[in-house]
Amino acid sequence: MVLVGVEVFAVAIAAGWALAGIFELGDTVGHGLMGLFSLFALYIMVQLWRRATSIEPIR
Template identity: 60%
Template structure:
């Protein structure tokens, strides 16, 4: 079905944007969880500190993911 226009909206493919965003989100959240765990372990913060850092870093990962999606969508839709 190459070239049939299936999944095309505007100038690009929404499927491409969603797929790339899923990859970026997975990496960002995995890094956030690992960073929270590692820093809490280094600073001996205990379980509560560990979960707090994981949550804080996950909020940052969510922000990065949303920002990435918006920019990727904008670029993909501008393609001719």
């Protein structure tokens, strides 16, 4: 779960940085996009955690 979480957050931050760079949106918008995508990544991780623990519960 830790490896998947790190990868998901890394992709979210990289996507925000890349979109801000391609469209020349500036640092403030870039940081906003990184934050927005990180919130989406957090949502994905919570859903993955719930599904994984429903299949194989933690003892």
